[in-house]
Amino acid sequence: MTRKIVFNAGPSALPLPVLERAKEELLDFEGTGLSILEHSHRGKAFTRVSEETLALFSELMELPKTHSALFVQGGASLQFAMLAMNFLKPGASADYLVTGHWAKLALQEARRLGTARAAADCAEKGAYVRLPRAGELALDPKAAYVHLTTNNTIFGTQWAEYPDVKGVPLVADMSSDILSRPAQASKFALIYAGAQKNLGPAGLALVAVNRDWLKQARTDVPDILRYQIHLDKQSLYHTPPTFAVYLAGLVLKWIKENGGAVGMAKRNEEKAGLLYGALDRLSGFYRAPVAKEARSRMNVVFRLPSEELDEAFVAEAGKAGMTGLKGHRSTGGVRASLYNAVSRRDVETLVSFMDDFARKRG
Numbered sequence: 221m222t223r224k225i226v227f228n229a230g231p232s233a234l235p236l237p238v239l240e241r242a243k244e245e246l247l248d249f250e251g252t253g254l255s256i257l258e259h260s261h262r263g264k265a266f267t268r269v270s271e272e273t274l275a276l277f278s279e280l281m282e283l284p285k286t287h288s289a290l291f292v293q294g295g296a297s298l299q300f301a302m303l304a305m306n307f308l309k310p311g312a313s314a315d316y317l318v319t320g321h322w323a324k325l326a327l328q329e330a331r332r333l334g335t336a337r338a339a340a341d342c343a344e345k346g347a348y349v350r351l352p353r354a355g356e357l358a359l360d361p362k363a364a365y366v367h368l369t370t371n372n373t374i375f376g377t378q379w380a381e382y383p384d385v386k387g388v389p390l391v392a393d394m395s396s397d398i399l400s401r402p403a404q405a406s407k408f409a410l411i412y413a414g415a416q417k418n419l420g421p422a423g424l425a426l427v428a429v430n431r432d433w434l435k436q437a438r439t440d441v442p443d444i445l446r447y448q449i450h451l452d453k454q455s456l457y458h459t460p461p462t463f464a465v466y467l468a469g470l471v472l473k474w475i476k477e478n479g480g481a482v483g484m485a486k487r488n489e490e491k492a493g494l495l496y497g498a499l500d501r502l503s504g505f506y507r508a509p510v511a512k513e514a515r516s517r518m519n520v521v522f523r524l525p526s527e528e529l530d531e532a533f534v535a536e537a538g539k540a541g542m543t544g545l546k547g548h549r550s551t552g553g554v555r556a557s558l559y560n561a562v563s564r565r566d567v568e569t570l571v572s573f574m575d576d577f578a579r580k581r582g
Contacts, residue, residue, distance in 0.1 A: 225566045228544030229373050229519060230396070231416040233561040238470040256466045261459050266466075270455060273469035280399055280472060280480050283428055284406045290447065291455040291465060292425045296322070296395040296414035299425055300329035302445050303367070303391060303410065306437040308334040312364040315339035317357070317383070320348045320372035321550065326393060330367075339366065347551070348375040350511040357383055365389040365409060371397035373417075374548040376521035376555070377514040382407055389433055397518050398426070399475055400560055401485035409433040410447075417518075418560045420468035423461045475560065484560050491558045491567045492517035498571045505578040523553040524581075530554055533577055540573055 226233035249256040252265055259266045270291070278289045292298065308314050308330060316327040318341040330336035339359050340352035359366060366385045371378040373396045382390070382404065389409035398413035405411060410429045416422035429447055443449045449457050475484060496515060499508040499522055508515075508522045524530050530553055534546045547553035556570060 225542045225569060226544055227542060227556045227562065229555060229557045231422045232557055232559045235471060235474045235561045238467065238474050241470055242467060257463050259462065261456060261462055266462055269466050269469055273465055273472060274455065276469065276472040276476065277426055280475060281403050281405050281428055286430050286432060287405060287428050288431055288451055290427050290450045291460055292427055292450055293423060293461055295416065295422060295425050296393055296412060299393070299412040300326040301333065304330040304333040305441045305445050306447055308336065308364055309438060313337060313360060315360055315363040315366045317352060317366065317368040319351055319369055319377060321374045322393065323369040326367055326369065348372055348377060349509050351377055351379060351514045354383070359385055359388065361386060361388065363388050365391045367391045369393045371516055371518050373519045374551060376510045376516045376519045378516035378518065399481050399484060400488050400518060402481045415464065415468055420471050421464045424464040424468060488517045488558060488560065491562065491564055492520065494567050494571055495520050495556060495558065498574050502574065502578050505582040506574065518559060519555055519557050521547060521553060521555045527552060529581060536577065537573055542570060
């Protein structure tokens, strides 16, 4: 079988060694005579996998002693609501920095549950091609928390430096750049991330929370939606997505073997440099709309001179063995997602294709 090069925005590429290991162990996990899919989530085999995965996540994130890690089902979209249900109390208000589609959805979910406001919204003609400037942040010093989305998958922006929120608890959706670089976890009261971009398969979210802040959470919400319950039960309050946890553990081991977050940052900087370098070099044909200081290393968006050429580029790239390059349905254009598992060689193949396409069609 010839594997394709995966530039999907999510679910995304998984490291080949992880897939090969999972294939080897699928029928018999570590000599137990059972697949990990068949093991009880209360049994010793899976309990060890879960504990090791949480410990490795904590290690790679460099979580301070004040923070704990946990698994929650449902991905990041559930966290939009779960965060507000736990920490947006009656009479309080939360601030959201709206830098794209997912940040806007997070704000909308919070507003269904309480008072939340956009402390910044940098949309320009419906597009998010830059990040808010310091003077554009209208932060409430009494806010319950400030929420930001560290990377914008659809429009291709990424926070390089996190804003100073003056002591208000800072919450981050890191779904699309988790462990692609050092997380600076001590800056955050809570971090959450859907697994399906840099950590594993869809259906699982990893959370890191400051336990002191967690003491302030509401208790009048269903147990399954309370972070404290999941923490108290070591992420085994109910049956977790066991195979997703197992695969996340393998991905985390692969990240550690390749230099951890620092190693991933170097790897991702090189890949992004190659692709943005090509876009700048071929700027007469390809157009990268994002402000250079806000460019994402995870999701590189660009357009060609016409929609017809956009479509032709994606179609011909598909024939050349590259998949996932079509831009989001709301924006069109082209998008290459360069998550951790995407290799430098994969990006070199894309850049070579871009050169050939521009020469033939430009």
